Amino acid sequence: MWPEPASSAAGSRMMQLIKLFSENQCKITIACDAHVTEHSFNFSEYAVACITIELNNSTYDDLFKKLQPTIVVFDRFMTEEKYGWRITEQCPDAIKILDTEDLHCLRKGRQDAFKKKKEFTTNDLLNDTAKREIASIYRCDLSLIISTFEMELLHSFFKMDKELLHYLPFLLEPLNDKDIKEWPAFNDRRHFVSIGNFLHDPNADAVLFMKQDIWPLIRNQLSGAELHIYGAYASEKINNLNEPKEGFLIKGRALNAKEVIRGSKVLLAPLRFGAGIKGKLAEAMQCGTPSVTTSIGAEGMHKPYPWPGFIADRAIYIANEAVKLYTNEALWQELQRNGITIINTFFSKQKHETCFIDKLLYTQKNLIEHRRKNFIGVILLHHSMNSTKYMSKWIEQKNKV
Numbered sequence: 264m265w266p267e268p269a270s271s272a273a274g275s276r277m278m279q280l281i282k283l284f285s286e287n288q289c290k291i292t293i294a295c296d297a298h299v300t301e302h303s304f305n306f307s308e309y310a311v312a313c314i315t316i317e318l319n320n321s322t323y324d325d326l327f328k329k330l331q332p333t334i335v336v337f338d339r340f341m342t343e344e345k346y347g348w349r350i351t352e353q354c355p356d357a358i359k360i361l362d363t364e365d366l367h368c369l370r371k372g373r374q375d376a377f378k379k380k381k382e383f384t385t386n387d388l389l390n391d392t393a394k395r396e397i398a399s400i401y402r403c404d405l406s407l408i409i410s411t412f413e414m415e416l417l418h419s420f421f422k423m424d425k426e427l428l429h430y431l432p433f434l435l436e437p438l439n440d441k442d443i444k445e446w447p448a449f450n451d452r453r454h455f456v457s458i459g460n461f462l463h464d465p466n467a468d469a470v471l472f473m474k475q476d477i478w479p480l481i482r483n484q485l486s487g488a489e490l491h492i493y494g495a496y497a498s499e500k501i502n503n504l505n506e507p508k509e510g511f512l513i514k515g516r517a518l519n520a521k522e523v524i525r526g527s528k529v530l531l532a533p534l535r536f537g538a539g540i541k542g543k544l545a546e547a548m549q550c551g552t553p554s555v556t557t558s559i560g561a562e563g564m565h566k567p568y569p570w571p572g573f574i575a576d577r578a579i580y581i582a583n584e585a586v587k588l589y590t591n592e593a594l595w596q597e598l599q600r601n602g603i604t605i606i607n608t609f610f611s612k613q614k615h616e617t618c619f620i621d622k623l624l625y626t627q628k629n630l631i632e633h634r635r636k637n638f639i640g641v642i643l644l645h646h647s648m649n650s651t652k653y654m655s656k657w658i659e660q661k662n663k664v
Contacts, residue, residue, distance in 0.1 A: 265295050265303035265313075269520070270495040271460040272433075272542025273364050276409070277338060278304065279434045280362065281311065283616055284334075292330060294323075296345075302495070318345055319662065327353040334623070336360045340367065340399035347402055351644060358627055361403040365539020366413045368393035373536035373559070374464060383536075385420055397421055400428075401640040404633060405626055407431045407619075410540050410563030427637060429622050432563075433545050435610040438603050446551035446599075447525060449592045455481070455585065456527035456552075458493040458520055458543050461501055465537035466494060472533050472578070474504050478511055480582035485589065490531065493517040525550040528595075529572070529588050532556040533581050540564045545610065547571070548602030553595055555585045565609060571602035 266281075268274040284291055292312040299315075306313055316323045327349060335350050335357045337343035343361055350357060372387035400406045400417075406428055408414045414430050417423045457473065459466030470492055478490055489510040494501075497515060505513040517523045520543075524530060530547040532554060540563050547554045553572035561574045573584035588595055626633055634641070 264297045265293075265299050267300075267302045267495075268304055269518075270302055270516075271463065272539075272545075274304070275542055276362070276364060276433065280336065280407075281309075283434060283619070285310065286616075287620060289334070292332070294326075324349055324353050330354070332357050333627070334358045334360060336362055337399075337403070338362055339364050340396045343399045343403060344395065347399070348644075356630070358405065358623070358630065359403040361399055361406040363396070363400070363406055363408060363413075365409060365537075366396065366416070367538070368396050369413065369416065370465070370536065370538035373538070377468075377536045388416075388420065393421075397423070398643050401637065402643050403427075403640075404630065404637075405429055405622070409433070410538070411566070412563040413538065424637070426633065427640075429619060431615055431619050432540060433542070433610050434612040434615055435545065435549065435606055436612055437607045438549065442549075443551065443603065449528070449595050452526060452528040452552075453489075454527050455488065455490040455529050455531050455589070456493070456524055457490060457531045458517060458523065459532075461494045461497045463537075465534050467498070467501060468535055469533050470494075470501060470504065472535060473531060474511060476578035477531070477533060477582050477585075478509070480579060481585055482510060484582075484586045488589070491523070491527070493520070493523055521546055521550055524552050527552055529585055530554040531581075531585060532560045533578075534560040545606070548606050551599050551602065553588050553598045553602070555581055555588060557581075565601075565605050568605050568609060569601045571598050571600075571605065573598075 266274045266277040268278045281291060291310070292314060293306070294314045294316045296316050296318045314326070316326070331354055335354065337347065337360070340361060340363065343359075347359065350359060368388055368390055371390055371392045373383050375390070376383040376387045400423065404427075408417065408428050408430050409432050411430065414428060417428055418425055457470065459469065461467050473490065481488060487510070489512060491512050491514050493514045493516065495516045497513060502513055504511065524546055530543065530552050532541060532543055534541070534557050537559055541556070541560055544554055544556060544560060544564060548571055555573045555575065557576050558574055561570055572588060575581045575584050588598065
């Protein structure tokens with residue numbers, strides 16, 4: 264889809280990459296086969312060319328050939344599957360970069376294990392999504408991995424060469440004294456808040472978890488408390504959970520996520536499955552809002568630094584920690600400061616951008632040798648991309664009939 268930074272962390276991530284390339288004097292073209300919506304980012308004020316393309320249409324081969332990009336970034340492995348072979352044919356000298364966003368095979372494995380009510384193991388990673396995603400990583404020259412946990416998983420479990428991977432988390436500006444002074448104080452904030460795009464299954468499940476198991480425990484201790492839940496693309500099932508008398512309010516899409524989080528006292532993110540790193544939790548740190556999340560929610564986002572809130576996995580512990588944080592100003596202020604450290608070190612925009620550009624320039628300079636070492640990628644380009652290529656050509660001919 265076209266980037267929707269106000270709808271999801273994935274949209275924000277893509278805008279961070281666009282800004283990074285723009286600041287490094289790149290001429291940028293975005294090509295997408297989805298329809299622009301009212302929530303798509305408006306690039307009219309950016310020096311970015313936007314092109315709507317069509318799947319299974321060789322007409323756009325000429326476009327790719329004419330553009331002859333130096334770098335091509337695929338937004339998740341599904342996009343590389345659709346267009347990677349065309350780029351290889353028409354732009355053979357372009358560095359192909361896969362932005363994984365998160366490891367879909369990890370999220371899929373955890374979700375399947377959760378549905379089966381069993382403990383997740385690495386055996387759950389051996390799913391069909393993994394076969395496609397890992398193949399896509401091999402076919403590209405470089406893959407951007409957003410989580411330290413996922414970097415280690417790819418290296419230790421999937422035995423992937425680290426030369427094919429580059430760790431690139433959220434690229435966030437440092438928090439300065441002025442930012443911190445503008446945060447509302449403890450007594451000026453109200454309510455618990457939860458936020459997340461409901462097209463993302465882990466977010467929808469987290470709301471059900473709060474409704475059924477966590478929120479009743481919190482309300483037993485804080486009878487007047489309210490939980491305000493925001494998120495784009497809420498389903499009827501989610502909207503039907505709205506229960507104002509119980510302080511459980513489904514608020515819909517947030518016009519300004521940071522404004523909503525900044526005005527809240529505690530952010531709840533009890534994610535029971537998922538992957539990658541969580542935009543809502545990073546935004547909470549940027550807003551000085553302590554959070555209570557699960558080990559999956561905090562994964563790859565803070566170590567070795569302490570969490571700006573609490574990490575717990577069982578409903579009773581999540582509820583108790585949330586109440587403790589909501590009612591103890593001194594504790595709240597102490598944990599709030601942990602988020603400043605994480606934003607200014609773990610997610611340092613300047614540090615990570617410099618490392619990425621250095622890696623990109625090195626790969627570009629040594630591209631022939633880099634590809635020679637990635638023989639598995641060569642094999643996959645020869646075999647799997649041929650199957651995708653000829654299926655696409657068959658569909659194109661079929662559509663002409």
